[in-house]
Amino acid sequence: LIQVLEFYPNEGEEGAPITVRIHFHSDSSQPIHVRLVVGNKAVSTAVRELGGVEYGRWQLDAAAPALGHLTATDTKVLITVQALNSENVVLDSVSVGEFTYWEGSAPRSKSTQDGVVYSPAIGRRRAATHLPSPSPHVSMPSPSLSDRVPRSKTRQRKRETRRCIKDQSLMRARHHATGEVDENLHAHTPELEIVTPLDSMCSGWHDVELQAGRRLVRFQKIQDGRRVILSCEPIKQEEYCEADAVISCIYREEAEACYVTSVDIIHLLERLTSDEFPVEEKNRIRRNLEGLRPTTVSKHKPGSEAFFQRIMDFPDPKPRNIEKDLKVFDWILLGQALEKIMSKY
Numbered sequence: 528l529i530q531v532l533e534f535y536p537n538e539g540e541e542g543a544p545i546t547v548r549i550h551f552h553s554d555s556s557q558p559i560h561v562r563l564v565v566g567n568k569a570v571s572t573a574v575r576e577l578g579g580v581e582y583g584r585w586q587l588d589a590a591a592p593a594l595g596h597l598t599a600t601d602t603k604v605l606i607t608v609q610a611l612n613s614e615n616v617v618l619d620s621v622s623v624g625e626f627t628y629w630e631g632s633a634p635r636s637k638s639t640q641d642g643v644v645y646s647p648a649i650g651r652r653r654a655a656t657h658l659p660s661p662s663p664h665v666s667m668p669s670p671s672l673s674d675r676v677p678r679s680k681t682r683q684r685k686r687e688t689r690r691c692i693k694d695q696s697l698m699r700a701r702h703h704a705t706g707e708v709d710e711n712l713h714a715h716t717p718e719l720e721i722v723t724p725l726d727s728m729c730s731g732w733h734d735v736e737l738q739a740g741r742r743l744v745r746f747q748k749i750q751d752g753r754r755v756i757l758s759c760e761p762i763k764q765e766e767y768c769e770a771d772a773v774i775s776c777i778y779r780e781e782a783e784a785c786y787v788t789s790v791d792i793i794h795l796l797e798r799l800t801s802d803e804f805p806v807e808e809k810n811r812i813r814r815n816l817e818g819l820r821p822t823t824v825s826k827h828k829p830g831s832e833a834f835f836q837r838i839m840d841f842p843d844p845k846p847r848n849i850e851k852d853l854k855v856f857d858w859i860l861l862g863q864a865l866e867k868i869m870s871k872y
Contacts, residue, residue, distance in 0.1 A: 528553050528610045528619040529561070530818060532583040532863060538627040543591045547608055547623055550583045550818065559618065560611045563589040565626065566597035566604035582820060594628050602628040717800075717869045721862050723758045728776050729785045729858055737778070739764070740837050742785075743844070746772040748799055755799060755869070767844060772798035775846040776858055779834050785858035788838065788846040789813055789821065792856070792864050799869065812868055813854070819864055821854035828852075 533548040545563065553559055562572040573588040587608065597604060603625050610619040728744050736742045742761050749756040767773055774791035778784075793809055804812070824831045824838065839850055847853050856864060 528559070529608050529621045530583075530863075530867065531608060531621055531623040534606065534623045536626075537624055538629060539591060540629045541591055541593045545589050545591055545606065545626065547587045547606070548577075548583050549585050549587065549608060551585055551610070552818070553610075555612075558613055560613075560615075561585070561587065562609055562611070563587055564605075564607040564609055564620075565589070565592055566599050568592055568597050569609070582818075591626060591628070602630070604628070718754045719757060719862075719866050719869050720754060721757045721865075723760070725759070725862050726859050728759065728761060732778070735764075736761075739841075740778050740780075741841060741846075742776040742778075743767055743773055744776050746774070746795060746798070748772070757799070757865075764842070769843075773844050775841065775844065777838065777846065777855070781830075781834075786822070786855040787858050787861050789816060789854040789856070790848055791846045792816065792861065792868075796865065796868055799865070815868060815871075816854075816856070816864055818867070819856055819860050821856045823852055824855050825852040 528551060530550040530552075531547060532550060533546075535546055536543070539545075545565070547563060549561070551559075551561070561574060562569050564570070570589045570592055575586045575588065577584045577586055594602065594604075604627075605622055606624055606626050607620055607622045609617050611617055728742060732742055743764060743766075744759050745762045745766075746757060746759045749758075761776075762773065772795055774787060774795050777786045777788070779786055793804065793812055796812065797803055822831075824835045826832050826835045828835075835853075838847055838853070838855075841847075
């Protein structure tokens with residue numbers, strides 16, 4: 528039901544605004560509510576629909592409750608998104624990362640600690656009160672948390688850093704209807720952290736890369752417990768080694784954008800998980816990636832013939848298997864694709 532695209536900040540004081548952006552999909556005709564859970568405490572959550580966005584158009588805003596109100600033994604707590612039906616039964620629960628409370632946070636009043644107080648949004652557009660199913664269904668708070676975000680340079684700089692890393696630790700797990708988090712469920716779930724901004728691979732190309740129509744990108748992995756720390760760098764064709772995790776960032780001139788093939792995504796996932804997937808697993812991964820809305824490239828599809836042939840002509844490492852139709856994804860979605868699949872391992 529829920530796919531998390533963005534979460535920030537991952538640290539702050541009591542009462543600090545917490546924002547999570549999600550994509551939501553359900554085949555149910557019944558109203559479904561979504562909320563954030565901080566530690567083991569469900570908090571009042573504002574749901575806002577983002578205009579001009581199709582994939583990932585729901586933004587969830589809440590305030591970090593007082594640490595003393597949580598059954599936490601540490602200043603680091605888990606942030607979770609839950610989807611519930613009208614009977615408050617948890618249908619889906621996705622852990623999106625950890626939030627660390629700052630040491631010596633100034634105490635806030637109870638109304639701020641417990642989140643937003645809900646009230647009718649008189650004179651305002653009720654963005655999520657009567658959404659057509661199967662959209663998330665929640666009342667619009669007043670005032671909106673997005674109107675109360677601190678504007679200090681320090682907080683803004685922290686937020687920009689978190690946006691670059693995006694959703695660092697997407698983990699999927701099912702929880703009990705009580706909403707309490709069983710940490711044992713997350714003990715072995717990979718936590719992906721991409722430390723190199725992936726969009727940086729789309730700029731500063733050399734002439735030879737522009738002429739070839741692709742940039743080779745080498746990935747390196749550091750395993751720290753369940754944390755998978757991933758970095759990448761561009762390399763020259765002559766630097767390519769089959770033992771390395773290398774994929775192609777492919778430039779499509781008519782679209783003025785960079786793409787990655789599903790074949791390369793699966794290849795990179797195999798390197799990250801140190802496993803070779805059987806055909807059935809590869810097909811399952813392809814189905815799961817359909818939510819990111821790939822583009823089909825074919826020699827029989829008008830407008831994509833030249834791009835298809837360019838991909839077919841690439842030397843090793845080849846971003847395709849056999850000469851047939853293939854799916855390509857916007858390069859900037861690579862991080863989401865990796866997190867989406869690794870969260871299931």
